Each structure stands twice: as C-alpha cells, then as structure tokens.
Amino acid sequence: MEVLSSRTIVHPRDLERxxxxxxxxxxxxxxxxxxxxxxxxxxxxxxxxxxxVVDARPDDAxxxxxxxxxxxxxxxxxxxxxxxxARGVVVVRPPVLEPWGLxxxxxxxxxxxxxxxxxxxxxxPLRRDTRPQ
Numbered sequence: 001m002e003v004l005s006s007r008t009i010v011h012p013r014d015l016e017r018x019x020x021x022x023x024x025x026x027x028x029x030x031x032x033x034x035x036x037x038x039x040x041x042x043x044x045x046x047x048x049x050x051x052x053v054v055d056a057r058p059d060d061a062x063x064x065x066x067x068x069x070x071x072x073x074x075x076x077x078x079x080x081x082x083x084x085x086a087r088g089v090v091v092v093r094p095p096v097l098e099p100w101g102l103x104x105x106x107x108x109x110x111x112x113x114x115x116x117x118x119x120x121x122x123x124x125p126l127r128r129d130t131r132p133q
Contacts, residue, residue: 001072001080007043007050009069009116015040015055022053034100069114077119081105084117095119102126 012018019042022028028044028051035041041054052071074080077095084107085091092114093106103119120126 001083002075004073004075005050006073007052007071008046009052009054009071011055011067011069012053013066015053018053022051067114069116071116071118073118073120075119077103077105077117080117080119 010018022044023030023042028046031043031045031050033040033042035054039055041052043050043052081091081095089107091105092108093104095103095105095117097103101121101124103121105117107115107117109115
C-alpha cells in the first residue's frame, strides 16, 4: 500500500487541556485548525508526520475519549481496501464520503487501534494552496 502522508489522531478526554499540551507544553507548530464546537480539532506538525487532536464524539463509531487512531492517506482508498483485504485484513467500514469531504475506510490492528485509510478528492481544500496570492 502506498502511503502519501500519515498522522496520529488523539481523541482526548479534555480537548482544551490536550490542545494546550501539544501546542504550549511540547511547542508543536499548528499545521491547521478545523471545525467548530464538538467537531473542532487541531493538526500539529510532528517531524515527518502530524498529530491531530480532535474532540471525541459519541457518534464516532466506538472511538472513546482517550483513544488513539492512525490516519493513512492513500491515492485510491478502494484500491487500498482491496489490497488490505487480499492480505487478510478485515475492513471494519468500507469507503464512505465523509461530511468533511474525505473518503475514509476503517480497519483495525490486532489490538483494536483504528486505522483510517483516507483518500483526499481532487476538489478538497487540502489539495488547494490557501496562501494569499
């Protein structure tokens, strides 16, 4: 499976406290902030990867507060799912276009850690240069 980028997702028990820890305590630079209310989060630069701190929501399909997940961006999520299944990986959720515009499928490692296989569609804001011209 070709992975284009990755991040660790943290669903903290206290979003403000954890965001402050990564931003102020560890001094990680903010890559981007998104959402509002219970759907907000912050993505931090972390060397060659990212750490995303996002509020845990009860509707987040079993990802409780304090949970950690992995986010793997792939070119084609359907192809990545087919490859994973061919290797014996059980798909927890097939590819779905999320309300935030990403196509995500879920698998879990042997210890139950959720792995998000993510495709960023061509028209998604993550593919645009948002710097002022």
